[in-house]
Amino acid sequence: MRIVEWRELTVPLEGAVRNAVVSFADHTVSLVAAVSDQRRNGRPVVGFGFNSIGRFGQAGILRERLFPRLRQADPDDLLGEDGGFDPAAVAAVAMAGEKPGGHGDRASAVAAVELAVWDLVAKLGDEPAYVTVARAAGRPVTGGPVPVYAAGGYYDADGGGDGGTARLRAELDGYRAMGFDAFKIKVGGAPLDDDLARIEAALEVAGDGSRLAVDANGRFDLERAQAYGRAIAPYGLRWYEEPGDPLDYALNRALADTYAGPIATGENLFSAIDAENLVRFGGLRPGIDVVQVDPGLSYGVTEYRRLLGRLEAHGFDRASCHPHGGHLINLHLVVGLGLGGCEAYPGVFRPFGGYAPTCELGGGTVRPSQAPGFGLEEKPELVPHLAAMTGDLT
Ligand code: MG
Numbered sequence: 305m306r307i308v309e310w311r312e313l314t315v316p317l318e319g320a321v322r323n324a325v326v327s328f329a330d331h332t333v334s335l336v337a338a339v340s341d342q343r344r345n346g347r348p349v350v351g352f353g354f355n356s357i358g359r360f361g362q363a364g365i366l367r368e369r370l371f372p373r374l375r376q377a378d379p380d381d382l383l384g385e386d387g388g389f390d391p392a393a394v395a396a397v398a399m400a401g402e403k404p405g406g407h408g409d410r411a412s413a414v415a416a417v418e419l420a421v422w423d424l425v426a427k428l429g430d431e432p433a434y435v436t437v438a439r440a441a442g443r444p445v446t447g448g449p450v451p452v453y454a455a456g457g458y459y460d461a462d463g464g465g466d467g468g469t470a471r472l473r474a475e476l477d478g479y480r481a482m483g484f485d486a487f488k489i490k491v492g493g494a495p496l497d498d499d500l501a502r503i504e505a506a507l508e509v510a511g512d513g514s515r516l517a518v519d520a521n522g523r524f525d526l527e528r529a530q531a532y533g534r535a536i537a538p539y540g541l542r543w544y545e546e547p548g549d550p551l552d553y554a555l556n557r558a559l560a561d562t563y564a565g566p567i568a569t570g571e572n573l574f575s576a577i578d579a580e581n582l583v584r585f586g587g588l589r590p591g592i593d594v595v596q597v598d599p600g601l602s603y604g605v606t607e608y609r610r611l612l613g614r615l616e617a618h619g620f621d622r623a624s625c626h627p628h629g630g631h632l633i634n635l636h637l638v639v640g641l642g643l644g645g646c647e648a649y650p651g652v653f654r655p656f657g658g659y660a661p662t663c664e665l666g667g668g669t670v671r672p673s674q675a676p677g678f679g680l681e682e683k684p685e686l687v688p689h690l691a692a693m694t695g696d697l698t
Contacts, residue, residue, distance in 0.1 A: 305340070305341065305342065305383060305387065305388065305389065306340065306341045306379045307338050307339065307340055307341075307374070307379070307382060307389065307394075307421075307424075308339055308340065308341050308348075309337075309338075309339035310336065310337070310338060310339070310366075310370075310371045310374055310375065310417070311336070311337040311339065311693050311694075312334050312335070312336050312337075312361075312363055312366045312367060312371070312416075313334070313335045313337075313689060313692060313693050314332050314333070314334055314335075314361035314363050315332060315333050315334075315335055315354075315361070315655065315656075315689050316330075316331070316332050317331045317332065317333065317357060317652075317653050317654070317656070317657075318653075318654040318655065331357070331358065331359065331360060332360050332361035333354050333355060333356075333357060333360075333361055333656050334354060334355050334361040334362045334363060334366060334412075334413065334416050335352065335353075335354045335416075335689055335690075335693065336352070336353050336354065336366065336416040336417055336419075336420045337350050337351070337352055337420065337690075337693045337694055338350065338351040338352075338353075338389075338417070338420040338421055338423075338424050339694070339697065340389070340424055340428070342428055344427075347697065347698075348694075348697050349424065349427050349428055350424070350427075350693075350694050350697070351389075351420040351421055351422070351423035351424025351425070351427065351677065352420055352423050352677070352678070352680050352690060352693075353415070353416045353417065353418070353419030353420030353421070353422070353423055353600075353604075353633065353678075354416050354419070354600065354633070354656060355412035355413065355415050355416040355600050355601060356412065356415070356598045356599075356600030356601045356628065356629035356631070356633075356634070357629055357631065357649075357653045357656050357657055358571070358601075358628065358629065358653075359409070359412060359601060360409070362409055362410075362412055362413035362416065365409060365410055365413040366413050366416070366417070369402075369410075369413075370398040370413055370414065370417055373397055373398055373400050373401075374394065374397055374398060374417070377397045377400075381393060381397055382394050382397060388425060388428065389421050389424055389425050389428075390421075391418045391419075391421040391422050391425065391604065391605060391606060392418075392606040394417060394418060394421045395414055395417065395418040395603060395604060395606050395607075398414050398417050398418075399414060407574035407575045407578070407602070407603075408574065411574035411575065411601060411602050411603050411607075412574070412600065412601045412602075414603045414604065415599060415600045415601060415602060415603050415604040416600070417604075418603065418604030418605065418606060419599070419600060419604050419605070419633055419678075422436060422437065422604070422605055422677075422678075423677040423678050423680070424677070426676055426677040426678070427676040427677040429676075430676050431676060432447075432636065432672055432673070432674055432675060432676065432677070432679065433633075433636040433637075433640065433677050433678045433679075434447070434448075434635075434636040434637075434639040434640035434672055435640070436640070437605060437636065437637060437640030437641060438639075438640040438641070438642075440605075441609060441640065441641060443640070443641065443642055444642075445640075446639065446642075447639065447671060447672065447674075448639045448669070448670070448671040448672060449664065449667075449669035449670055449671035450635070450638050450639055450643075450645050450646055450669060450670060450671070451486070451644070451645035451646070451668060451669055452484065452486075452630075452635075452645060452646045452647065452648050452665070452668065452669060452670040453484060453486035453487060453488055453517070453542075453645065453646075453647055453648070453668075454476070454479035454482070454484040454486070454487050454488070454647075454648055454649075454650055455487075455488040455519075455630060455647045455648065455649050456475055456476070456479065456487070456488070456489065456649065456650065456651055456652065457472055457475065457476070457487070457488065457489025457490050457502065457506060458490050458652065459490060459493040459494065468502065469501055469502055469505035470505075472489065472502055472505050472506060473505050473506070473508060473509055475651065476489075476506055476509040476510070477509055478650075478651075479650055480509060482650055482665065483665045483666035483667065483668070484648070484650070484665075484668060485515060485667070485668035486510070486515045486516070486517075486542065486668055487506060487509065487510050487515065487516050487517070488516070488517040488518065488519055488542075488545070488647065489502060489503070489506050489516070489517075489518055489519070490518070490519050490520075490521065491503070491518045491519065491520050491532065492520035492521060492523040492524060492532070493523075496531065496532065496535055499518075499532075500535060500536075503516070503518060503536065503539060503541075507539065512540075513539040513540035513541045513542065514540060514541075514542050515542060516539075516541055516542055517541060517542040517543045517544075517545060517568065518536065518541055518543075518544055518545065519545035519546060519568075520532065520544075520545065520546055520547050520548075521545075521546055522546045522547075522548060522549050522550050522572065523548075524547050524548050525548065525555070526548065526555045526558055526559065529547035529548050529555060529559050530558075530559060530562055530563070532544070532547065533547070533559060533562060533563035536565075537563065537564065537565060540565065541565060542566065543565070543566040543567065543568040543593075543594050544563060544565060544566070544567050544568070545567075545568040545569065545594075545596070546568070546569050546571065546572070547559055547567065547569075550569060550570075550571070550572035550573060551572075551573075553581060553582065553585040553586035553587075554585070556569060556582070556586040556587055556588070557585065557586055557587030558587070559587075560586075560587035560588070560589060560593070561587065565592075566592050566593055566594055567588075567589075567592075567593050567594070568593065568594035568595075568596055568626070569582065569586075569588075569593075569594075569595075569596060570582060570595045570596040570597040570628075571596040571597065571598050571601070571627075571628030571629075572601075573597055573602070574597075574601055574602040574603070575602055575603065575607060575611075576607055576608075576610040576611035576613075576614050577614075578597075578602075579595060579597050579611045579614065579615065580611075580614040580615070580618070582595070583614075583615065583618045583620070588620075590618065590619040590620045590621070590624070591619075591620075591621070591624070593624065594624055594625075594626055594644070595615060595620070595624055595625045595626070596625075596626055596627060596628045597611055597625070597627065597628075598627045598628040598629045598634070599627060599633075599634065599637055600627075600629055600631075600633060600634065601628070601629070605637060605641075608627075608637070608641070609641070612625070612641065622641065622642055622643055622644070623642075623643065623644040624644055625643045625644055626638075626643065626644045626645050626646070626647065627643065627646070627647075628647065629647070630646060630647040630648035630649045630653075630657055630658065630659075631653075631656050631657055631658065631659075632659055632660060632663075632672070632678050632679055632680055632683060633678050633680075634646060635659060635663065635670060635672050636672055636678050636679075639671075639672055646670060648665075648670070654685050655683070655685030655686050655689065656686070658683075659672075659683075660673060660675075660679055660680075660682035660683040660684075661682070661684070662675065662679065662682045663679075
């Protein structure tokens with residue numbers, strides 16, 4: 305059993321939206337194909353993965369470092385004891401010669417590779433990836449459904465015009481009509497009073513603070529994070545996301561000392577030790593706070609399972625993990641690993657954001673289909689990109 309070819313396609317995200325810090329207009333994603341020597345229905349079996357949305361494609365790291373290592377490796381080094389492809393072994397080969405720490409963009413490049421191998425393994429087993437992931441982790445196999453919330457409430461790329469409360473309500477009403485009953489909106493890109501008006505408009509749709517989260521995308525210094533915290537505390541929101549710089553553990557700790565509600569963070573941390581440091585130094589509170597480390601940005605499933613082990617050793621329940629990145633891959637990982645829930649970006653981040661029409665969405669939950677692997681082939685917007693990568697294979 306061999307992986308005979310590694311391919312990468314850099315795909316731009318569609319839609320011009322922004323949060324408090326960045327515009328996504330220029331963002332890209334690396335789609336990776338692991339082409340195997342195994343055949344089904346007269347075609348090679350190909351595993352697809354991608355690094356998560358919200359950052360950038362990693363063509364340089366993939367083509368200059370990771371793919372050459374994988375091509376030059378002894379093919380047996382990519383196999384597990386059962387003779388099948390081993391995502392952890394592949395990730396280890398991809399990381400050969402890399403020094404520890406300073407994870408950065410390398411972590412999402414490795415993730416795209418590692419996730420492509422999970423897709424490949426699941427397809428070779430003719431089963432959905434959540435089954436493969438659950439079995440590998442020694443967990444019970446359930447097919448979901450899992451809780452999902454709609455993330456949106458972005459500021460327009462031009463700055464938001466009228467403050468946008470009518471548009472925001474209409475946006476969230478649209479999500480509710482799709483079957484979502486929990487929501488997340490951006491804050492911090494407008495003055496506090498304007499953001500409070502946005503929150504109150506969103507609450508008209510969400511109904512209760514427990515169904516609405518807000519995300520500052522790491523914009524605030526401690527003073528402003530605490531001012532926002534004081535202002536939003538009466539709403540009893542589901543969580544207050546990334547109030548300060550993702551690496552400012554002291555800020556997070558100081559805020560956790562004064563803001564009683566849940567704080568969510570971690571989407572911009574890319575390793576198990578980074579997440580553990582949140583607990584050691586960032587004041588993260590078991591049973592209250594939410595960890596959003598995204599496997600697609602942090603070396604994939606192998607490293608994410610290490611992270612879960614570290615968090616559980618500190619008294620956290622994996623139900624407190626809600627990975628950033630609302631897409632098919634993370635849906636399968638949330639189901640397979642028994643995490644707290646998924647996010648979804650129904651209106652933005654095409655072609656990667658959101659789920660396939662074959663996924664069951666309703667009642668505030670989502671359930672993956674029975675398609676083999678991550679089921680990316682069932683997402684119509686992705687199909688042309690998958691075809692562009694593999695259409696020449698015979
Ligand atoms: Mg966020």
